[in-house]
Amino acid sequence: MFDKLLYIETFGCQMNVNDSERIVSMLADLGYAPTNEAAAADMILLNTCSVRGGAEEKVYRRLANLRIYKRDGKQQIIAVGGCVAQQEGEELLRKLPYLDLVIGTHNLHLLPDMVRCAERGERRSETSFIDNEQRLDLFPSIKGESRLSRFVTVMQGCDNFCSYCIVPYVRGREISRRSADILAEVRQLADEGVREVILLGQNVNSYGLKSADEPSFAGLIRQVAEVAGIERVRFTTSHPKDMSDELIACFADVPKLSGQIHLPAQSGSDAVLKLMGRGYTRDSYLDRVRKLKAIRPDLVFTGDIIVGFPGETDADFEQTLSLMEEVRYIDLFSFVYSPRPGTKAAELNDDLTKAVKMARLDRLMELQRRHTREICHTYVGSVMSVLVEGEGRLVGQVSGKADNGRIVNFTGDCSLIGTFVNVTITKAYPNSLLGELSN
Numbered sequence: 001m002f003d004k005l006l007y008i009e010t011f012g013c014q015m016n017v018n019d020s021e022r023i024v025s026m027l028a029d030l031g032y033a034p035t036n037e038a039a040a041a042d043m044i045l046l047n048t049c050s051v052r053g054g055a056e057e058k059v060y061r062r063l064a065n066l067r068i069y070k071r072d073g074k075q076q077i078i079a080v081g082g083c084v085a086q087q088e089g090e091e092l093l094r095k096l097p098y099l100d101l102v103i104g105t106h107n108l109h110l111l112p113d114m115v116r117c118a119e120r121g122e123r124r125s126e127t128s129f130i131d132n133e134q135r136l137d138l139f140p141s142i143k144g145e146s147r148l149s150r151f152v153t154v155m156q157g158c159d160n161f162c163s164y165c166i167v168p169y170v171r172g173r174e175i176s177r178r179s180a181d182i183l184a185e186v187r188q189l190a191d192e193g194v195r196e197v198i199l200l201g202q203n204v205n206s207y208g209l210k211s212a213d214e215p216s217f218a219g220l221i222r223q224v225a226e227v228a229g230i231e232r233v234r235f236t237t238s239h240p241k242d243m244s245d246e247l248i249a250c251f252a253d254v255p256k257l258s259g260q261i262h263l264p265a266q267s268g269s270d271a272v273l274k275l276m277g278r279g280y281t282r283d284s285y286l287d288r289v290r291k292l293k294a295i296r297p298d299l300v301f302t303g304d305i306i307v308g309f310p311g312e313t314d315a316d317f318e319q320t321l322s323l324m325e326e327v328r329y330i331d332l333f334s335f336v337y338s339p340r341p342g343t344k345a346a347e348l349n350d351d352l353t354k355a356v357k358m359a360r361l362d363r364l365m366e367l368q369r370r371h372t373r374e375i376c377h378t379y380v381g382s383v384m385s386v387l388v389e390g391e392g393r394l395v396g397q398v399s400g401k402a403d404n405g406r407i408v409n410f411t412g413d414c415s416l417i418g419t420f421v422n423v424t425i426t427k428a429y430p431n432s433l434l435g436e437l438s439n
């Protein structure tokens with residue numbers, strides 16, 4: 001029975017998106033229903049990200065905007081979660097008298113209790129780190145409305161300490177979840193009607209490496225793919241240095257494994273990769289890509305590139321463009337480097353001007369637009385298997401995802417939602433495909 005409204009804004013990566021889903025699920029038990037209107041909400045939660053510079057300032061600005069909704073006479077709760085909460089902790093409560101809750105990345109299981117306290121007017125911050133197996137028991141299962149595609153957390157944290165990244169400091173060390181628990185959650189989701197699962201973690205490729213009793217990530221994928229009712233398996237995100245031959249082989253012999261992989265290169269220059277502490281070279285990255293393409297020629301790649309890392313020369317940047325030419329990503333998340341306090345890279349001499357960084361980013365994005373266009377045009381005339389997930393943008397259309405992750409819209413009846421259908425692609429746009437039902 002819902003008698004209160006919860007408004008969440010989620011920033012950053014899929015881990016935060018997944019955490020927000022868990023928060024909605026947990027707070028449903030306290031009577032909170034999600035709303036898109038902050039003004040109407042009884043509780044507002046910002047699930048924050050601190051991967052890029054200026055994140056804290058953005059959170060402070062957003063909170064200042066949201067405080068106007070804290071209405072007289074009714075106790076509205078304002079909360080901050082995610083990486084900025086983890087970093088700032090009590091300090092946020094001290095600085096912002098209208099803030100009620102600060103919840104760190106390892107403390108989600110405490111949220112219902114904290115909300116009950118906040119409803120009584122108590123302010124609280126919980127940001128303790130749990131860097132042992134105890135954390136494994138604190139993954140609250142998602143309940144509630146069944147959907148067709150769901151994230152399943154398989155590991156949390158990261159041990160890699162790339163020189164520019166704040167994640168190991170705000171998400172803690174890498175811990176893999178027990179495979180038995182993962183499989184139980186996947187079976188439960190399949191029973192609820194979920195057809196696609198996305199195995200989620202900061203570096204899923206190193207799943208299970210610390211435990212002799214658990215399968216490797218490749219082994220886990222094979223077990224998940226065997227769960228009856230699950231028709232498609234995806235994963236994110238992958239560290240290239242942990243992309244094993246065993247995992248690559250899954251793309252050949254696990255038919256349910258999606259034809260899209262996110263494999264962040266970050267740079268195409270060995271000198272920059274070394275400064276980033278990424279643990280692989282340009283050649284070893286491209287070797288993984290070539291092996292994947294050889295084993296599954298229709299596989300599409302998405303990636304991340306950081307432009308303007310300290311010390312990046314024109315020649316280094318050209319190396320990145322040439323790596324992109326070889327990989328030919330279908331989509332790329334590209335960012336201009338900004339230092340994160342507390343990371344090693346923040347101590348490097350960041351001597352590139354903003355103009356140089358922006359000019360490089362423009363060139364890179366232009367190249368990426370061309371690749372996206374060219375790859376997507378090759379799909380026109382082909383037939384794709386599409387999981388229909390909902391209504392399309394136009395009346396009479398439905399929309400779904402192809403095996404390679406592209407959104408496909410086509411004329412069709414809502415009774416198709418939840419089924420896999422074959423669609424002939426008739427037109428390619430940068431972010432979606434248009435097609436006709438072909439069966």
Ligand code: SF4
Pocket residue numbers: 158159160161162165166167168202203239
């Ligand atoms: S692998 Fe590197 S970039 Fe990715 S979360 Fe870990 S430290 Fe950050």
